[in-house]
Amino acid sequence: MSRRFEDDGKSVEEARFAAQRLAFGPLMFQATRALQRFGVLGLAKNRGRSGVSAVEVEAAIEPLSLYASRQLLEAGLAAELFVLRGEQFVLTTVGYLLLTDPMTRANTDFVADVCYEGMAKLGDSLLSGKPEGLSVFGEHRTVYDALVDLPEPVRQSWFAFDHFYSSGVFAAALPIVFDPKPKTILELGGNTGKWERACCEYDADVQLTMLDLPGQLQTAEENFRTWGIADRVTSHPVDFLDPSVPFPEGHDVLWLSQFLDCFAEPVIVNILERCGQAMGPESRLYILEAYWDQQEHTAAQFCIINLSLYFAALANGTSKMMHSDRMRDCIRQAGLELVGEPTSIGMSHTLMRVRVPAS
Numbered sequence: 001m002s003r004r005f006e007d008d009g010k011s012v013e014e015a016r017f018a019a020q021r022l023a024f025g026p027l028m029f030q031a032t033r034a035l036q037r038f039g040v041l042g043l044a045k046n047r048g049r050s051g052v053s054a055v056e057v058e059a060a061i062e063p064l065s066l067y068a069s070r071q072l073l074e075a076g077l078a079a080e081l082f083v084l085r086g087e088q089f090v091l092t093t094v095g096y097l098l099l100t101d102p103m104t105r106a107n108t109d110f111v112a113d114v115c116y117e118g119m120a121k122l123g124d125s126l127l128s129g130k131p132e133g134l135s136v137f138g139e140h141r142t143v144y145d146a147l148v149d150l151p152e153p154v155r156q157s158w159f160a161f162d163h164f165y166s167s168g169v170f171a172a173a174l175p176i177v178f179d180p181k182p183k184t185i186l187e188l189g190g191n192t193g194k195w196e197r198a199c200c201e202y203d204a205d206v207q208l209t210m211l212d213l214p215g216q217l218q219t220a221e222e223n224f225r226t227w228g229i230a231d232r233v234t235s236h237p238v239d240f241l242d243p244s245v246p247f248p249e250g251h252d253v254l255w256l257s258q259f260l261d262c263f264a265e266p267v268i269v270n271i272l273e274r275c276g277q278a279m280g281p282e283s284r285l286y287i288l289e290a291y292w293d294q295q296e297h298t299a300a301q302f303c304i305i306n307l308s309l310y311f312a313a314l315a316n317g318t319s320k321m322m323h324s325d326r327m328r329d330c331i332r333q334a335g336l337e338l339v340g341e342p343t344s345i346g347m348s349h350t351l352m353r354v355r356v357p358a359s
């Protein structure tokens with residue numbers, strides 16, 4: 001084959017194989033899920049370097065026939081979860097990660113339970129600007145309106161995915177947000193209230209206000225009672241898509257974590273404008289997001305770009321994970337200004353500090 005395209009360092013054979021991985025990707029994914037679910041990966045891990053044969057899988061895992069065992073082990077070989085030593089399938093590092101790595105588990109469960117079926121409607125969603133794939137869970141405007149009603153394990157996988165990424169950076173963000181110490185914090189889109197809990201545990205005096213859709217507030221308020229912080233957090237139902245709704249004023253800090261990526265750019269600008277109207281000259285607004293251009297590891301960039309596709313087909317049809325320049329532009333358009341350089345604070349996230357410019 002002649003070299004007519006950009007040389008990405010792959011041989012023609014490697015490129016051909018990469019193309020087949022895409023062609024058969026959904027089949028490999030389902031086989032991987034079955035290997036996890038039936039405990040074949042776990043069995044192979046326990047056997048270490050001796051690995052497992054199809055006969056041993058059939059004997060050890062009750063419902064699996066010899067046919068099913070062979071199917072799964074061979075699929076795992078193609079997916080590079082095993083290497084073959086004689087009759088024995090030995091777990092690879094990829095197989096080990098699929099079994100034990102919490103991030104891989106959160107991603108795999110999210111793709112299987114939340115995304116898989118609806119992603120078939122990606123093309124339709126890109127054309128209509130609506131999350132057409134969400135119809136697999138009933139009639140909803142956005143995934144956020146659907147959250148309270150999602151069936152299990154869909155709901156559990158959505159929350160586990162969301163929390164995995166944001167809660168993992170709270171510890172790094174808290175010392176920054178609490179220097180200087182705020183008396184009051186307003187969170188937009190607080191979801192289950194984990195940030196409020198982290199702040200109350202970090203500082204004995206801070207008072208918080210949380211805004212979100214009514215369905216999410218029900219869960220959050222229950223959580224606040226359980227965690228014993230109900231007297232320190234006030235919550236208000238809002239629909240951020242309604243541009244006429246002003247935000248509560250008088251807070252030292254405004255906290256927007258994994259939140260602005262839920263909206264189309266014109267809506268982001270409008271939300272930031274309303275933040276600006278609620279802020280005083282000393283207020284600090286923090287935006288915590290993962291930007292696809294700010295990633296040290298190719299794997300992180302890969303995950304973030306894939307997440308954008310979920311936003312198109314299932315979440316709302318209009319938003320995506322952003323390039324950091326797009327966020328800078330939204331901040332500027334909203335009449336606000338970035339303070340200093342954004343900070344990279346782990347788990348692929350960047351923290352931007354924003355203020356109302358001095359007039």
Ligand SMILES: C[S@@+](CC[C@H](N)C(=O)[O-])C[C@H]1O[C@@H](n2cnc3c(N)ncnc32)[C@H](O)[C@@H]1O
Pocket residue numbers: 144162163166167188189190191192211212213216238239240241256257258259262
């Ligand atoms: C991805 S979650 C982020 C949750 C949390 N801030 C975190 O860092 O884990 C986005 C939150 O924004 C809320 N949200 C999205 N669209 C909304 C809307 N139109 N009105 C009110 N809240 C909305 C969702 O309900 C959800 O709780």
